[in-house]
Amino acid sequence: MTLTKNGRHIFNEVPHGYPIPGRTTIYDGSQSIDLDNVPLNGGFLIRTLDLAVDPYLRSMMDQVSNSHVTPFQLGEPLINYGIGLVLRSEYSEAQPGDHVYGLIPFQEYSVLKDFENQIERMRVLRNDVGLPWSVYVGAAGMPGQTSYMAWKAYAKAKPGDVAFITSGAGEFPDGFEAAWSHLQSCRNRRIGMRNRLVIQLAKRDGMKVISCASSEEKLQYLSSLGADVTYNYRTTSAREVLEKEGPIDIYWDNVGGETLEAALDNASTGARFLESGMMSGYNEQHLPIRNLFKLIGMQVTMQGFLVWSLVDQYRDEFYREFVPLLASGDIKYREDITHGLETVGEVLLDVQRGKNFGKGIIHLADG
Amino acid sequence: MTLTKNGRHIFNEVPHGYPIPGRTTIYDGSQSIDLDNVPLNGGFLIRTLDLAVDPYLRSMMDQVSNSHVTPFQLGEPLINYGIGLVLRSEYSEAQPGDHVYGLIPFQEYSVLKDFENQIERMRVLRNDVGLPWSVYVGAAGMPGQTSYMAWKAYAKAKPGDVAFITSGAGEFPDGFEAAWSHLQSCRNRRIGMRNRLVIQLAKRDGMKVISCASSEEKLQYLSSLGADVTYNYRTTSAREVLEKEGPIDIYWDNVGGETLEAALDNASTGARFLESGMMSGYNEQHLPIRNLFKLIGMQVTMQGFLVWSLVDQYRDEFYREFVPLLASGDIKYREDITHGLETVGEVLLDVQRGKNFGKGIIHLADG
Known part of the structure; x- marks a missing residue:
């Protein structure tokens, strides 16, 4: 029997506000595993290659359960989307060597015993296009699926249309650092990638794209992705921009609140509003929408969506049409990769604070 | 040359609040017309058979123009949807004897010279099903088209679904009789017929229907149309009813405001909200919507619509599928018919005050 160290990063204490590295979560190197003999019980053994660090993990530290979030268990490892290399298997659909x-x-290392129950979210990747495996937790994973699938399902894109694609931020008063700020911040960062992909999808469909960010560096990046009009939402109002550059045919909304009101006042007839998020409603202050009736006169379709409901219909198309564009460089993405499970606590905090520019990824091993 | 009296009902004075019969509008019997020789100039001469008196005519008395309303001209006849019998014609698509x-x-009597420009709203009726002509300004006209076309286009009806169909009223404090009350009242009455037709469409599609009205008599009528659950919105809150009878799959919204909020809080996954009107937004008090973000988690489609955009696609189907159901009695409607242009002022006021139960119609002549 040969034992191999099985390092892990566990949830140690419910945080108040930002997570504290080494306290909220801690690295634990005390565990080991017998890779050759650990019982599989019908499941399969994987070596973890890459793990995503998403801002929404913060909300799973609050011990509040709802239909979309299952809280982390104290003393147990964090859990999130990742890539695993199958080492051994008693499960017919996952063969050794599969990713x-x-x-x-x-x-x-983990034995995943519950593949059947996870079948919707666990998938053997083929990666014929030769992308780094890490990309499959980002632009080729859930964020990319959200962007691609919702765009395909609801945008009804036409060349020449005007698309307004908001970042997930804005509208929050400076210095607003109360209990919910971490959540707002996190939603910001998480959807940065989604919005950037949507900008590129809109440009590929021949649209004029209006987008926004909070710094000159980020605005330049949006322009490099093809955005025709960009503005800093900390210094310029959406209303001002839309009155000049609109009316808009598509609104990819992550904000709600006053930005949504400005979009309604500048919607073209038959506009499509893709409601990906309403950050201004995630805190207790729910900004009410005062001009929703505008959607009648302009015959707007306002579509709330979650990616889960689109995956079955668009999964194959996503891997066939979209993922190759990432591999060829036709659609751009960014990753912020750190190495080793010891770094998780710092990355969690960086992601909350919006210090990362690309997708937060922990790389454990090549494979 | 034989002259025939050509009575008319003209707009005489801009009203404040309710229109005053004999002052806001007046009957004028001083005009005459030479039916045999009046020049047609490429148009056609009609005898007016029936005219609709809709509550929204009040808003055309305010001298405010927008994309959906052209104000009445002082000293000129009112104008609205009606049925005419063609007496003479120089226009190829309207032959003598046509309706x-x-x-x-x-x-x-009127010479309509601008048929081409009105082509979308002027139509030769066939009436193979033998309905009274007056029905073509009501259940077989624009109100029926609005109900049928929006239902077909957006409801995605499935047997067993739960539909919540509001009347156009509610939410207004008792005694609220300020400048805009006439408009609210009128919108109420106008959409009474639409809602009643939608209730019947929903029942034909096998749905459970929740609806509301403001009196016991009207609730009984809704039940007779098939509504499974009815409540008096003056004494019972929508929230209370929906929490018990929901969640809802379809919301036919004429109200907005708190009723829309209650509907969002009681929407099923993938619910369709057909936004026909938001009465609470027509006055200056625009009730804001505080929980719009709920449409994301429940993946609600909120569809604003105007019938004009649906007519081209659904016109033939409407006359083929829906109108025969009116003729056979499978779908019920009510009319309040008065006779003669002298009665217009009183009917206008009744309609504003909601005294009529069915569609307000002025009958001028058989034909």
Whole structure:
């Protein structure tokens, strides 16, 4: 029997506000595993290659359960989307050497015993296009699926249309750092990638794109992705921009609140509003929408969506049409990769604070 | 040359609040017309048979123009949807003996010279099913088209679904009789017929229907149309009813405001909200919507619509599928018919005050 160290990063204490590295979560190197003999019980053994660090993980630290979030368990590893290399298997659909994508514990090796119940979110990746495996937790994973699938399902894109694509931020008074700020911040960062992909999809469909960000560096990046009009939402109002550059045919909304009101007042007839998020409604202050009736006169379609409901219909198309564009460089993405499970606490905090520019990824091993 | 009296009902004075019969509008019997020799100039001469008196005519008395309303001209006849019998014609698409439906001045005889420009709203009726002609300004006219076409286009009806169909009223404090009350009242009455037709469409599609009204008599009528659950919105809150009888799959919204909020809080996954009107937004008090973000988690489609955009696609189907159901009695409607252009002022006021139960119609002549 040969034992191999099985490092893991566990949830240690419910945080108040930002997570504290080494306290909210801690690295634990005390565990080991017998890779050759650990019982599989019909499941399969993986080596973890990459793990995503998403801002929404913060909300799973609050011990509040709802239909979309299951809280982390104290003393247990964090869990999130990741890539695993199958080492051994008693499960027919996962063979040794396969790469799987789905919810994976933050530890070096795991026996996944519940593949069937996870089938919607666990998938064997083929990667014929030769992307780095890490991309499959980002632009080729859930964020990319959200952007691509919602765009395909609801945008009804036409060349020449005007698309307004908001970042997930804005509208929050400076210095607003109360209990919910971490959540707002996190939603910001998480959807940065989604919006950037949507900008590129809109440009590929021949649209004029209006977008926004909070710094000159980010505005330049949006322009490099093809955005025709960009503005800093900290210094310029959406209303001002839309009155000049609109009316808009598509609004990819992550904000709600006053930006949504400005979009309604500048919607073209038959406009499509893709409601990906309303950050201004995630805190207790729910900004009410005062001009929703505008959607009648302008015959707007306002579509709320979650990616889960689109995956079955668009999964094959996503891997066939979209993922190759990432591999060829036709659609751009960014990753912020750190190495090793010891770094998770710092990355969690960076992601909350919006310090990362690209997708936050922990790289554990090549494979 | 033989002259025939051409009575008309003209707009005489801009009203404040309710229109005053004999002052806001007046009957004028001083005009005459030479039916045999009046020049047609490429148009056609009609005898007016029936005219609709809709509550929204009040808003055309305010001298405010916008994309959906052209104000009445002082000293000129009112104008609204009606049925005309063609007496003479220089226009190839309207032959003597034809019945036409469209915007017609409130006078006994009119030369319509601008058929081409009105082509979308002027139509030669066939009436193979033998309905009274008056029905073509109500259940077989614009109100029926609005109900049928929006339902077909957006409801995605499935047997067993739960539909919540509001009347156009509610939410207004008792005694709220300020400048805009006439408008609210009128919108109420106008959409009474639409809602009643939608209730019947929903029942034909096998749905459970929740609806509301403001009196016991009206609730009983809704039940007779098939509504499974009815409540008096003056004494019972929508929230209370929906929490018990929901969640809802379809919301036919004429109200907005708190009723819309209650509907969002009780929407099923993938619910369709057909936004026909938001009465609470027509006055200056625009009730804001505080929980719009709920449409994301429940993946609600909120569809604003105007019938004009649906007519081209659904016109033939409407006359083929829906109108025969009116003739056979499978779908019920009510009319309040008065006789003669002298009665217009009183009917206008009744309609504003909601005294009529069915569609307000002025009958001028058989034909």
